[in-house]
Amino acid sequence: MDRQVDVLVVGAGPTGSTAAKYAALGGAEVLLIEKRSEIGTPVRCGEGVAKRWLEEIGLTPSREFICHEVDGARIIAPDGTTLVLDETRAGNECGYILERDLFDRFLAREAAKAGSEIMIKTSAVALLWEDGRVVGARCEHMGETFDVHAKVVIGADGFESQVGRWAGLETPLRTRDIDACLQYTLVGVDGDPRLNDFYLGSCAPGGYAWVFWKDTDVANVGIGVNLSKIQERADAKKYLDRLIARTPGLARGEIVEEVAGAVSVSLPLDRTVAPGVLLAGDAARLIDPLTGGGILNGCLSGRYAGEVAAGAIEGGATEEALRAYDAKWRARMEEELVRHYLIKERLIRIDDETINKVLRAVSEIGVNRLSTSAVLEAIRAKYPEVLKAFDGLL
Numbered sequence: 001m002d003r004q005v006d007v008l009v010v011g012a013g014p015t016g017s018t019a020a021k022y023a024a025l026g027g028a029e030v031l032l033i034e035k036r037s038e039i040g041t042p043v044r045c046g047e048g049v050a051k052r053w054l055e056e057i058g059l060t061p062s063r064e065f066i067c068h069e070v071d072g073a074r075i076i077a078p079d080g081t082t083l084v085l086d087e088t089r090a091g092n093e094c095g096y097i098l099e100r101d102l103f104d105r106f107l108a109r110e111a112a113k114a115g116s117e118i119m120i121k122t123s124a125v126a127l128l129w130e131d132g133r134v135v136g137a138r139c140e141h142m143g144e145t146f147d148v149h150a151k152v153v154i155g156a157d158g159f160e161s162q163v164g165r166w167a168g169l170e171t172p173l174r175t176r177d178i179d180a181c182l183q184y185t186l187v188g189v190d191g192d193p194r195l196n197d198f199y200l201g202s203c204a205p206g207g208y209a210w211v212f213w214k215d216t217d218v219a220n221v222g223i224g225v226n227l228s229k230i231q232e233r234a235d236a237k238k239y240l241d242r243l244i245a246r247t248p249g250l251a252r253g254e255i256v257e258e259v260a261g262a263v264s265v266s267l268p269l270d271r272t273v274a275p276g277v278l279l280a281g282d283a284a285r286l287i288d289p290l291t292g293g294g295i296l297n298g299c300l301s302g303r304y305a306g307e308v309a310a311g312a313i314e315g316g317a318t319e320e321a322l323r324a325y326d327a328k329w330r331a332r333m334e335e336e337l338v339r340h341y342l343i344k345e346r347l348i349r350i351d352d353e354t355i356n357k358v359l360r361a362v363s364e365i366g367v368n369r370l371s372t373s374a375v376l377e378a379i380r381a382k383y384p385e386v387l388k389a390f391d392g393l394l
Protein backbone atom coordinates (compact mmCIF):
# COMPACT_ATOMS: atom_id res chain seq x y z
CA MET A 1 0.00 0.00 0.00
CA ASP A 2 3.03 2.33 0.19
CA ARG A 3 2.51 5.49 -1.82
CA GLN A 4 4.46 8.30 -3.46
CA VAL A 5 2.84 11.74 -3.89
CA ASP A 6 4.01 15.33 -4.22
CA VAL A 7 2.04 16.71 -1.28
CA LEU A 8 0.55 14.86 1.68
CA VAL A 9 -2.00 16.90 3.65
CA VAL A 10 -2.75 15.61 7.16
CA GLY A 11 -6.26 16.54 8.36
CA ALA A 12 -9.37 17.37 6.32
CA GLY A 13 -10.71 20.32 8.33
CA PRO A 14 -11.17 23.65 6.54
CA THR A 15 -7.39 24.22 6.56
CA GLY A 16 -6.43 20.84 5.11
CA SER A 17 -9.09 20.75 2.40
CA THR A 18 -8.19 24.27 1.30
CA ALA A 19 -4.48 23.38 1.27
CA ALA A 20 -5.20 20.26 -0.79
CA LYS A 21 -7.35 22.21 -3.25
CA TYR A 22 -4.70 24.85 -3.92
CA ALA A 23 -1.83 22.37 -4.05
CA ALA A 24 -3.77 20.36 -6.65
CA LEU A 25 -4.69 23.49 -8.61
CA GLY A 26 -0.96 24.28 -8.62
CA GLY A 27 -0.34 21.00 -10.44
CA ALA A 28 0.79 18.81 -7.53
CA GLU A 29 -0.27 15.22 -6.97
CA VAL A 30 -2.02 15.48 -3.61
CA LEU A 31 -3.20 13.00 -1.01
CA LEU A 32 -5.46 14.37 1.76
CA ILE A 33 -5.88 12.07 4.77
CA GLU A 34 -8.44 12.35 7.56
CA LYS A 35 -8.51 10.16 10.65
CA ARG A 36 -12.25 10.44 11.22
CA SER A 37 -14.74 8.24 9.41
CA GLU A 38 -16.74 11.22 8.21
CA ILE A 39 -15.32 14.59 7.22
CA GLY A 40 -16.93 17.44 9.18
CA THR A 41 -18.39 15.49 12.09
CA PRO A 42 -18.61 15.79 15.00
CA VAL A 43 -18.82 19.59 14.77
CA ARG A 44 -16.84 21.43 17.42
CA CYS A 45 -17.56 25.01 16.42
CA GLY A 46 -19.83 28.02 17.00
CA GLU A 47 -20.09 28.11 13.19
CA GLY A 48 -19.90 31.91 12.96
CA VAL A 49 -17.88 33.62 10.23
CA ALA A 50 -17.61 37.14 8.83
CA LYS A 51 -19.04 37.69 5.35
CA ARG A 52 -16.04 39.45 3.86
CA TRP A 53 -13.67 36.57 4.23
CA LEU A 54 -15.53 34.16 1.95
CA GLU A 55 -14.43 36.25 -1.00
CA GLU A 56 -10.84 36.25 0.17
CA ILE A 57 -10.71 32.48 0.15
CA GLY A 58 -12.42 32.30 -3.22
CA LEU A 59 -15.81 30.94 -2.08
CA THR A 60 -19.24 32.09 -3.19
CA PRO A 61 -21.77 32.19 -0.32
CA SER A 62 -24.12 29.27 -0.72
CA ARG A 63 -27.14 27.78 1.01
CA GLU A 64 -25.25 24.54 0.65
CA PHE A 65 -23.26 25.43 3.78
CA ILE A 66 -24.77 28.66 5.22
CA CYS A 67 -27.87 28.27 7.38
CA HIS A 68 -28.40 31.79 8.71
CA GLU A 69 -27.28 35.36 8.24
CA VAL A 70 -26.97 38.04 10.95
CA ASP A 71 -26.73 41.83 10.70
CA GLY A 72 -24.26 42.28 13.53
CA ALA A 73 -23.55 41.66 17.18
CA ARG A 74 -24.52 42.76 20.66
CA ILE A 75 -21.63 43.04 23.10
CA ILE A 76 -23.09 42.73 26.59
CA ALA A 77 -21.28 43.99 29.69
CA PRO A 78 -21.76 42.42 33.16
CA ASP A 79 -24.19 45.22 34.16
CA GLY A 80 -26.23 44.71 31.00
CA THR A 81 -24.81 47.70 29.10
CA THR A 82 -25.08 46.68 25.47
CA LEU A 83 -23.12 47.80 22.45
CA VAL A 84 -24.66 46.99 19.08
CA LEU A 85 -22.21 46.62 16.20
CA ASP A 86 -23.00 46.14 12.54
CA GLU A 87 -21.63 43.10 10.74
CA THR A 88 -18.60 44.93 9.32
CA ARG A 89 -17.42 45.92 12.81
CA ALA A 90 -18.49 42.84 14.72
CA GLY A 91 -15.34 40.74 14.25
CA ASN A 92 -14.56 37.58 12.37
CA GLU A 93 -17.39 35.42 13.73
CA CYS A 94 -20.38 37.56 12.69
CA GLY A 95 -22.14 37.52 9.34
CA TYR A 96 -22.94 33.99 8.33
CA ILE A 97 -23.69 30.99 10.49
CA LEU A 98 -22.44 27.86 8.80
CA GLU A 99 -23.53 24.29 8.89
CA ARG A 100 -19.94 23.39 9.70
CA ASP A 101 -20.26 19.71 8.78
CA LEU A 102 -21.63 20.65 5.35
CA PHE A 103 -19.02 23.38 4.99
CA ASP A 104 -16.14 21.01 5.71
CA ARG A 105 -17.55 18.50 3.23
CA PHE A 106 -18.05 21.24 0.64
CA LEU A 107 -14.37 22.18 0.98
CA ALA A 108 -13.32 18.54 0.72
CA ARG A 109 -15.37 18.28 -2.48
CA GLU A 110 -13.59 21.35 -3.83
CA ALA A 111 -10.28 19.67 -3.05
CA ALA A 112 -11.41 16.52 -4.86
CA LYS A 113 -12.68 18.51 -7.86
CA ALA A 114 -9.26 20.16 -8.10
CA GLY A 115 -7.72 16.67 -8.35
CA SER A 116 -6.80 15.68 -4.78
CA GLU A 117 -7.20 12.13 -3.62
CA ILE A 118 -8.93 11.80 -0.23
CA MET A 119 -8.61 8.95 2.25
CA ILE A 120 -10.82 8.93 5.34
CA LYS A 121 -10.26 6.69 8.39
CA THR A 122 -6.57 7.28 7.77
CA SER A 123 -4.26 8.67 10.47
CA ALA A 124 -0.70 9.89 10.23
CA VAL A 125 1.10 8.13 13.09
CA ALA A 126 4.69 9.28 12.53
CA LEU A 127 6.81 11.23 10.08
CA LEU A 128 9.33 9.63 7.73
CA TRP A 129 12.81 11.16 7.81
CA GLU A 130 15.79 11.09 5.46
CA ASP A 131 18.98 13.10 6.07
CA GLY A 132 17.30 15.40 8.59
CA ARG A 133 14.37 16.11 6.29
CA VAL A 134 10.78 14.93 6.45
CA VAL A 135 9.97 12.84 3.39
CA GLY A 136 6.44 11.69 4.18
CA ALA A 137 4.41 10.05 6.91
CA ARG A 138 3.62 6.60 8.24
CA CYS A 139 -0.13 6.16 8.09
CA GLU A 140 -2.74 3.76 9.43
CA HIS A 141 -5.93 2.82 7.68
CA MET A 142 -8.27 0.31 9.30
CA GLY A 143 -5.51 -1.57 11.06
CA GLU A 144 -3.06 -1.48 8.14
CA THR A 145 0.14 0.52 8.27
CA PHE A 146 1.68 2.02 5.15
CA ASP A 147 4.13 4.75 4.21
CA VAL A 148 3.28 7.78 2.13
CA HIS A 149 6.39 9.35 0.63
CA ALA A 150 5.85 13.02 -0.11
CA LYS A 151 7.99 15.97 -1.16
CA VAL A 152 6.01 18.17 1.21
CA VAL A 153 3.84 17.28 4.22
CA ILE A 154 1.25 19.91 5.21
CA GLY A 155 0.22 19.55 8.86
CA ALA A 156 -3.40 20.72 9.06
CA ASP A 157 -4.19 18.47 11.99
CA GLY A 158 -5.82 21.06 14.21
CA PHE A 159 -5.45 22.21 17.82
CA GLU A 160 -3.98 18.89 18.99
CA SER A 161 -1.50 18.78 16.10
CA GLN A 162 1.12 16.08 16.27
CA VAL A 163 2.74 16.80 12.92
CA GLY A 164 4.25 20.03 14.31
CA ARG A 165 5.62 18.29 17.38
CA TRP A 166 6.99 15.37 15.36
CA ALA A 167 8.70 17.85 13.00
CA GLY A 168 10.45 19.53 15.95
CA LEU A 169 8.46 22.77 15.83
CA GLU A 170 7.72 24.40 19.20
CA THR A 171 3.99 23.83 19.67
CA PRO A 172 3.34 23.63 23.47
CA LEU A 173 0.88 26.15 24.89
CA ARG A 174 0.86 27.88 28.28
CA THR A 175 -2.27 27.44 30.39
CA ARG A 176 -3.18 31.10 29.90
CA ASP A 177 -3.03 30.61 26.13
CA ILE A 178 -5.82 28.02 26.08
CA ASP A 179 -9.57 28.59 26.37
CA ALA A 180 -11.73 25.61 27.33
CA CYS A 181 -14.98 25.71 25.36
CA LEU A 182 -18.38 24.15 25.83
CA GLN A 183 -21.36 24.69 23.58
CA TYR A 184 -24.97 23.58 23.44
CA THR A 185 -27.21 23.78 20.43
CA LEU A 186 -30.51 24.94 21.94
CA VAL A 187 -33.87 24.67 20.20
CA GLY A 188 -37.01 26.60 21.15
CA VAL A 189 -35.02 29.67 22.26
CA ASP A 190 -36.24 33.24 22.09
CA GLY A 191 -34.25 36.37 21.23
CA ASP A 192 -33.21 38.56 18.33
CA PRO A 193 -31.90 36.23 15.61
CA ARG A 194 -30.51 39.18 13.62
CA LEU A 195 -27.71 39.73 16.14
CA ASN A 196 -25.13 37.38 17.64
CA ASP A 197 -24.58 37.99 21.34
CA PHE A 198 -21.26 38.15 23.16
CA TYR A 199 -21.31 38.22 26.98
CA LEU A 200 -18.17 39.59 28.64
CA GLY A 201 -16.85 39.62 32.21
CA SER A 202 -16.85 37.25 35.15
CA CYS A 203 -19.72 35.25 33.63
CA ALA A 204 -16.98 33.77 31.38
CA PRO A 205 -13.62 34.29 33.16
CA GLY A 206 -10.90 35.35 30.73
CA GLY A 207 -13.09 34.64 27.71
CA TYR A 208 -16.68 35.21 26.69
CA ALA A 209 -20.00 33.47 26.15
CA TRP A 210 -21.78 33.54 22.80
CA VAL A 211 -25.20 33.07 21.24
CA PHE A 212 -24.93 32.40 17.51
CA TRP A 213 -28.31 31.99 15.82
CA LYS A 214 -28.86 29.13 13.42
CA ASP A 215 -32.57 29.89 12.87
CA THR A 216 -35.24 32.06 14.49
CA ASP A 217 -35.52 29.65 17.45
CA VAL A 218 -32.28 27.67 17.29
CA ALA A 219 -28.90 28.88 18.53
CA ASN A 220 -25.41 27.70 19.36
CA VAL A 221 -24.93 28.88 22.91
CA GLY A 222 -21.40 28.44 24.13
CA ILE A 223 -18.63 29.63 26.37
CA GLY A 224 -14.86 29.88 26.28
CA VAL A 225 -13.09 30.30 29.61
CA ASN A 226 -9.38 30.84 30.04
CA LEU A 227 -7.71 27.82 31.63
CA SER A 228 -5.65 30.05 33.92
CA LYS A 229 -8.87 31.42 35.41
CA ILE A 230 -10.64 28.19 36.35
CA GLN A 231 -9.90 25.19 38.57
CA GLU A 232 -10.68 22.53 35.99
CA ARG A 233 -12.04 22.31 32.45
CA ALA A 234 -15.40 21.07 33.74
CA ASP A 235 -15.98 24.54 35.26
CA ALA A 236 -16.91 25.77 31.77
CA LYS A 237 -20.21 23.91 32.16
CA LYS A 238 -20.94 25.62 35.45
CA TYR A 239 -20.53 29.06 33.91
CA LEU A 240 -22.50 28.22 30.78
CA ASP A 241 -25.41 26.71 32.72
CA ARG A 242 -25.48 29.74 35.01
CA LEU A 243 -25.65 32.17 32.08
CA ILE A 244 -28.43 30.22 30.40
CA ALA A 245 -30.43 29.96 33.64
CA ARG A 246 -30.42 33.74 34.12
CA THR A 247 -31.32 34.53 30.48
CA PRO A 248 -35.05 33.73 30.12
CA GLY A 249 -35.02 33.50 26.29
CA LEU A 250 -32.29 30.85 26.47
CA ALA A 251 -33.51 29.06 29.62
CA ARG A 252 -36.65 27.94 27.81
CA GLY A 253 -34.58 26.09 25.17
CA GLU A 254 -33.83 22.38 25.00
CA ILE A 255 -30.33 21.05 24.40
CA VAL A 256 -30.10 18.91 21.27
CA GLU A 257 -26.32 18.81 21.02
CA GLU A 258 -23.36 19.40 23.32
CA VAL A 259 -19.74 19.81 22.24
CA ALA A 260 -16.58 20.48 24.19
CA GLY A 261 -13.24 21.57 22.79
CA ALA A 262 -10.40 24.00 23.20
CA VAL A 263 -8.95 26.88 21.27
CA SER A 264 -5.51 28.43 21.45
CA VAL A 265 -5.48 32.12 22.36
CA SER A 266 -1.73 32.41 21.92
CA LEU A 267 0.69 34.09 19.60
CA PRO A 268 1.23 32.16 16.37
CA LEU A 269 4.14 29.71 16.31
CA ASP A 270 7.60 31.21 15.83
CA ARG A 271 8.30 28.63 13.15
CA THR A 272 5.72 27.05 10.88
CA VAL A 273 8.17 25.55 8.40
CA ALA A 274 10.62 22.68 8.89
CA PRO A 275 12.49 20.79 6.17
CA GLY A 276 9.73 19.12 4.15
CA VAL A 277 6.89 20.33 6.43
CA LEU A 278 4.44 23.24 6.53
CA LEU A 279 2.03 23.78 9.42
CA ALA A 280 -1.24 25.62 8.83
CA GLY A 281 -4.47 26.64 10.60
CA ASP A 282 -5.01 25.68 14.24
CA ALA A 283 -1.91 23.49 14.08
CA ALA A 284 0.16 26.67 13.55
CA ARG A 285 -1.81 28.50 16.30
CA LEU A 286 -3.40 30.87 13.81
CA ILE A 287 -6.68 31.18 15.73
CA ASP A 288 -7.58 34.79 16.49
CA PRO A 289 -6.63 35.06 20.20
CA LEU A 290 -9.30 37.69 20.86
CA THR A 291 -12.31 35.93 19.37
CA GLY A 292 -11.25 32.28 19.17
CA GLY A 293 -12.30 32.31 15.52
CA GLY A 294 -10.03 30.20 13.36
CA ILE A 295 -11.88 29.19 10.22
CA LEU A 296 -10.80 32.16 8.12
CA ASN A 297 -7.13 32.04 9.09
CA GLY A 298 -7.22 28.28 8.66
CA CYS A 299 -8.52 28.52 5.11
CA LEU A 300 -6.20 31.39 4.21
CA SER A 301 -3.10 29.72 5.61
CA GLY A 302 -4.18 26.46 3.98
CA ARG A 303 -4.39 28.22 0.65
CA TYR A 304 -0.92 29.74 1.07
CA ALA A 305 0.52 26.38 2.17
CA GLY A 306 -1.01 24.60 -0.84
CA GLU A 307 0.19 27.24 -3.29
CA VAL A 308 3.73 27.38 -1.89
CA ALA A 309 4.03 23.57 -1.69
CA ALA A 310 2.92 23.11 -5.31
CA GLY A 311 5.23 25.88 -6.49
CA ALA A 312 8.22 24.43 -4.63
CA ILE A 313 7.98 20.85 -5.92
CA GLU A 314 9.87 21.32 -9.15
CA GLY A 315 12.88 22.88 -7.44
CA GLY A 316 13.04 20.01 -4.91
CA ALA A 317 10.91 21.73 -2.23
CA THR A 318 13.96 23.24 -0.54
CA GLU A 319 13.53 24.70 2.91
CA GLU A 320 14.20 28.13 1.46
CA ALA A 321 11.38 27.76 -1.08
CA LEU A 322 9.02 26.49 1.60
CA ARG A 323 9.81 29.47 3.82
CA ALA A 324 7.84 31.61 1.36
CA TYR A 325 4.78 30.11 3.09
CA ASP A 326 5.83 31.55 6.44
CA ALA A 327 6.41 34.97 4.88
CA LYS A 328 3.04 34.86 3.12
CA TRP A 329 0.82 34.15 6.11
CA ARG A 330 2.79 36.54 8.31
CA ALA A 331 2.36 39.37 5.80
CA ARG A 332 -1.40 38.83 5.75
CA MET A 333 -2.28 38.06 9.37
CA GLU A 334 0.58 38.32 11.86
CA GLU A 335 0.16 42.00 12.74
CA GLU A 336 -3.53 41.50 13.59
CA LEU A 337 -2.89 38.28 15.52
CA VAL A 338 -0.23 39.96 17.66
CA ARG A 339 -2.43 43.03 18.28
CA HIS A 340 -5.35 40.83 19.28
CA TYR A 341 -3.10 38.76 21.52
CA LEU A 342 -1.97 41.88 23.38
CA ILE A 343 -5.57 43.03 23.79
CA LYS A 344 -6.58 39.58 25.04
CA GLU A 345 -3.75 39.68 27.59
CA ARG A 346 -5.24 42.91 28.98
CA LEU A 347 -8.83 41.76 28.83
CA ILE A 348 -8.23 38.61 30.87
CA ARG A 349 -7.03 40.87 33.68
CA ILE A 350 -9.70 43.58 33.79
CA ASP A 351 -12.64 43.45 36.20
CA ASP A 352 -16.36 43.70 35.57
CA GLU A 353 -16.61 47.35 36.55
CA THR A 354 -13.92 48.33 34.03
CA ILE A 355 -15.75 46.42 31.28
CA ASN A 356 -18.99 48.17 32.26
CA LYS A 357 -17.32 51.57 32.03
CA VAL A 358 -15.65 50.87 28.68
CA LEU A 359 -18.90 49.67 27.11
CA ARG A 360 -20.87 52.55 28.62
CA ALA A 361 -18.43 55.07 27.17
CA VAL A 362 -18.22 53.36 23.78
CA SER A 363 -21.97 52.82 23.41
CA GLU A 364 -22.46 56.59 23.60
CA ILE A 365 -20.27 57.23 20.54
CA GLY A 366 -22.66 55.94 17.90
CA VAL A 367 -21.68 53.07 15.67
CA ASN A 368 -20.97 55.19 12.61
CA ARG A 369 -18.35 57.21 14.42
CA LEU A 370 -16.56 54.22 15.97
CA SER A 371 -12.81 54.34 15.52
CA THR A 372 -9.90 53.65 17.84
CA SER A 373 -9.36 57.35 18.47
CA ALA A 374 -13.08 57.99 19.08
CA VAL A 375 -13.17 55.09 21.56
CA LEU A 376 -10.12 56.38 23.42
CA GLU A 377 -11.46 59.91 23.47
CA ALA A 378 -14.82 58.75 24.86
CA ILE A 379 -13.16 56.68 27.59
CA ARG A 380 -10.73 59.50 28.43
CA ALA A 381 -13.59 61.98 28.78
CA LYS A 382 -15.79 59.77 30.94
CA TYR A 383 -13.58 57.36 32.85
CA PRO A 384 -9.92 58.51 32.52
CA GLU A 385 -8.87 56.00 35.21
CA VAL A 386 -9.91 53.14 32.90
CA LEU A 387 -7.26 54.06 30.34
CA LYS A 388 -4.63 52.80 32.80
CA ALA A 389 -5.83 49.25 32.18
CA PHE A 390 -4.74 49.67 28.57
CA ASP A 391 -1.40 51.36 29.28
CA GLY A 392 1.29 50.37 26.85
CA LEU A 393 -1.21 49.07 24.32
CA LEU A 394 -2.23 52.55 23.28
Ligand SMILES: Cc1cc2nc3c(=O)[nH]c(=O)nc-3n(C[C@H](O)[C@H](O)[C@H](O)COP(=O)(O)OP(=O)(O)OC[C@H]3O[C@@H](n4cnc5c(N)ncnc54)[C@H](O)[C@@H]3O)c2cc1C
Pocket residue numbers: 010011012013014015016033034035036040044045046047048049092093122123124125156157158159162181182183222259260261262263280281282283287292293294295296298
Ligand atom coordinates in the same frame (compact mmCIF):
# COMPACT_ATOMS: atom_id res chain seq x y z
C1 LIG B 1 -16.31 25.21 20.76
C2 LIG B 1 -15.60 25.89 19.61
C3 LIG B 1 -16.26 26.91 18.93
C4 LIG B 1 -15.64 27.54 17.84
N1 LIG B 1 -16.34 28.50 17.15
C5 LIG B 1 -15.77 29.09 16.08
C6 LIG B 1 -16.50 30.04 15.31
O1 LIG B 1 -17.67 30.32 15.58
N2 LIG B 1 -15.89 30.61 14.24
C7 LIG B 1 -14.60 30.33 13.90
O2 LIG B 1 -14.07 30.89 12.93
N3 LIG B 1 -13.89 29.39 14.60
C8 LIG B 1 -14.44 28.78 15.66
N4 LIG B 1 -13.74 27.83 16.36
C9 LIG B 1 -12.38 27.48 15.90
C10 LIG B 1 -12.48 26.61 14.64
O3 LIG B 1 -13.32 25.51 14.87
C11 LIG B 1 -11.08 26.15 14.21
O4 LIG B 1 -10.25 27.28 14.15
C12 LIG B 1 -11.09 25.42 12.87
O5 LIG B 1 -11.78 24.21 12.95
C13 LIG B 1 -9.65 25.19 12.40
O6 LIG B 1 -9.63 24.36 11.28
P1 LIG B 1 -8.42 23.35 11.05
O7 LIG B 1 -8.72 22.70 9.75
O8 LIG B 1 -7.13 24.04 11.24
O9 LIG B 1 -8.53 22.30 12.23
P2 LIG B 1 -9.69 21.24 12.51
O10 LIG B 1 -10.99 21.76 12.06
O11 LIG B 1 -9.53 20.84 13.92
O12 LIG B 1 -9.31 20.02 11.55
C14 LIG B 1 -8.21 19.18 11.82
C15 LIG B 1 -8.52 17.81 11.22
O13 LIG B 1 -7.35 17.01 11.29
C16 LIG B 1 -7.75 15.68 11.62
N5 LIG B 1 -6.58 15.01 12.19
C17 LIG B 1 -5.96 15.30 13.37
N6 LIG B 1 -4.89 14.52 13.54
C18 LIG B 1 -4.81 13.71 12.44
C19 LIG B 1 -3.91 12.67 12.05
N7 LIG B 1 -2.85 12.33 12.82
N8 LIG B 1 -4.14 12.06 10.87
C20 LIG B 1 -5.19 12.39 10.10
N9 LIG B 1 -6.08 13.35 10.43
C21 LIG B 1 -5.88 14.02 11.59
C22 LIG B 1 -8.89 15.89 12.61
O14 LIG B 1 -9.70 14.74 12.70
C23 LIG B 1 -9.62 17.07 11.97
O15 LIG B 1 -10.62 16.69 11.07
C24 LIG B 1 -14.32 27.17 17.45
C25 LIG B 1 -13.66 26.16 18.16
C26 LIG B 1 -14.29 25.52 19.22
C27 LIG B 1 -13.55 24.42 19.94
